[in-house]
Amino acid sequence: MPSITTWTRLEPDATHTPLTDTLQAKVYDPLWLLARQWQLGEFQGQDCGSPVTAVLRGDSAQLTRVHLGTPSSPSIQGEAYDAGQVPLESLVEREPFRYSTSQPSMGLGAAAEAGQHFLRLLGQKSFGTRYHAAFTKHFPMAPPTAEEIATWGAAALRFLHIMAGRVPDGAALVAALRKGALPAELGIDSSHEGDVREVGRVFVLWYEQLVSEPVSRVVANSAWSSQRMEYAFSISAPLASITPPATFRETVLRAQEYPGGSLDWFHFDLAPGLSLGADGDADGKNSSPILQTVIPSPVSYSGMPETRWWEFEDATVNFGAVDSGPEDLARMLLIEFAVTYGNDWFVIPVELPIGSLSTIQSLIVSDTFGVRTLIPSIKASTHPTSPFWRMFSHSLARGTDMSTSAAGEERDLFFLAPTLRRTLEGKPVDEVLLIRDEMANMAWGIEGHAEGPSGRSVNRREAYSEKLKRREPGFQPTSQQDISAWRLATEVPDYWVPLIPVLARPNEGGIMFRRGATLRQDGSLRSDTAQGRLMNPVPGTSLDIFEEEIPREGVRLTRAYQHARWLSGSSLLWLGRRKHPGRGEGSSGLRFDVS
Structure with a gap:
């Protein structure tokens, strides 16, 4: 059947075929625009050329010395350090993890796994498994003791039960192989x-x-401070003087409160008056001069206004849509700087070695008019606000004597730290939550996980529950309320380690938290204390923590394996610690003289 279909179509029709008038972008009120330019002060500008070349002169020195821990004197001999071999995070955080005679309960699982690897290597030879039994018998893996089973539980030691008598002790095997002689x-x-x-x-x-x-396995040389629960270390480099005559002076940087994790330049403070012996490391290569001629490039950022007329702007960041109140002066200044003066900044690339301290002597910029301009350092500038500009500047270390000439010397330093961009972190081997208990007027270290004898993480709460199930049938738990009895104190789980406030300095005052212990409820007059490495930095010694290091929000400490790759592509695996914010206050419910 025939049909008639109709529709209406709108078509734009230009008045004139050419687009000349449109592209002219005519302004019908130029006087208004001139008035706006006068109000904004644009007529007060000066003609200037764009930068064409920049010549940068300076000096750079690579790090040569490092000292782990707090320096005991103003002049010490630091250990040699090469930033190309190992990053600072691995050097500072790493700690012994394998089995040793001084700490026999540490790393037995690593020794068993090493013995397994040795048997695999031995089995690849033509004689196969012929000598496996001989090595296993001569370097035996001892089974867990009864005390270890009572403390950690059978589940945590199952790996050692399986490995005992089946693989050799890898740590003892390495010690024998290093001597060179095979036992007859x-x-x-x-x-x-x-x-x-x-x-x-x-x-x-x-x-x-x-x-x-x-x-070195010397614990005193470790960077970890058990009193602060943070890392402390110092680094130095022989840097040339800025003013003639050319002399070398050691520059020392100290990291006094590094919590672990990502390390960068702002963790360091200048330490004038401290020497690590790096002044004797200056030679023809260290320090080295910097002389670079480069082409400046305009600085760009998200939301920056475009300079071309027909170019669309990126709407990812819209500074015009930022809300600000009358009191948000800093926010308004940032918006004005980004919108009005953003295209006045240029950047030049400077190649510096990793792990170096650098100073800038001069920067000469040549513009399109052939004018050469010497740009001084912000500290050498005569501008009244120059003393307050401290971006990328290092503060003086805590306790520096400001009356000395060394402390008053201000140097424009740029520290390119030899640090890692990203690391892979495993599950915590040790985990402790430090909390304040205001009801008991003390603090607690709650061990969530602890490294067991097998080297694996043990859930301390689950181990405590297993211990309760193994108690004698005649033992009555303290939670039972059907029997009227007098108790000296209520029971606290054994993974809650008490931290008792004591006087830090009897003559000067101050409080520190000292690690204590709780009596077991089985009447054995034995105590329960910390089992992990975080609460036992040095076995057999006391642990004192400064009161200010455990704030009201608490502190969470972890100890886990870290893996990363360095400049040469080498693989790095180490045990490191981290300090995180806590979860607030808590209460153990501890009470005394309860009936």
Whole structure:
């Protein structure tokens, strides 16, 4: 069946075919625009050319010394440091994790896994598993003791139960292989001795490079401060003087409150008067001059107004839509700077070595008119606000004597820290929550996880629940209310470690929290104390924490494995600690003289 279809179409029709008048962008009120320019002060500007080239002169020195911990005197001998070998995070945070005779309950799981790896390497040879039983018998893995089972629980020690008698002790095996002589009790044939020695050499190399550990196991040299629950260390470099004659002076930076994690330049303070012995490291390569001729580039950022007429602007950041009240003066100044003066800034690339301290001597800029301008440092400027500009400047270290000439010297330093951009962090091996208990007038260290003898993390709450189930049938828990009895104190879980306030300095005042212990409720007159490494920095010694380090919001401490790669592509694995904000106050419910 035929049909008729109709529609209406709108078509734009230009009055004139050419777009000349449209592209002219005519202004019908130029006087109003001139008045606005006069109001904004644009007529007060001066003609200037755009920068074409910039010549930068300076001096750069690489870090050569490091000292872990708080310096004991103004002049000490720091250890040699090469930023190209290891980043500062790994150097500062790493700690021993393997089995040692001084701490036999640490890293037995790592020793068992190392023994497994040795047997795998040995099995790849032509003689196969012929000597596996001999090595396992000569370097045996001891099973867990009854005290360890009572403390940690059987579930946490299941790995050691399985490995005992099946694999050799990797730590003891490495110690024997380093001596070079194979025990005669192994019964190795003379034709196989060369292959066994080669396996031993590869195994020792793998064992030493698997995890980054400090060269010295001296605990006093550790950067971790148990009183502050933070890292403290110092670094230095021999930097040339800015003014002639050319002399080298050691520049020392101190990180006094590094909580772990991401390390950067702002963690460091200038420490004039402190010496690590880096002044003797100056040679023809360190420090080295900086001389670069580069082309400045305009600075750009999101939301920056475009300079071209027909270019669309990025709407991701809209400074015009930012809300600000009469009291938001800083926000309004930021918006005005970004919108009005954003295109007045230029940036020049400067190549500096990783892990270096640098100073700028001069910056000469040549513009399109051929004018050369010397731009001084902000501290050398005569502008009245120059003393207050301190971006990227290091503060003086706490306790610096301001009356000395060294403390009064101000240097324009730029520190390019040899730090990692990102690390992979495993689950916490140790985890402690430090809280304040105002009802009991004390603090507590709650161990959520602790490293057990097998080297694996043990949930302390689950281990405590398992211990309650193993109690004698005649033992009555304190929570039972059907029997009238007098109790000296209510029961607190064994993973709650008491921190008792004591006088830090009897003559000067001040309070510190000292680690204590709680009596067991089974009548054995034995105490329950901390099991993890965070609350036991040095076994057998007391632990004192400054009162200000445990605020009302509390502190959460973790200890976990960190993995990263450095400049050469080398793999780094180490044990590091972190300090995080807590979860607020808490209460243990501890009461005394209860009936």
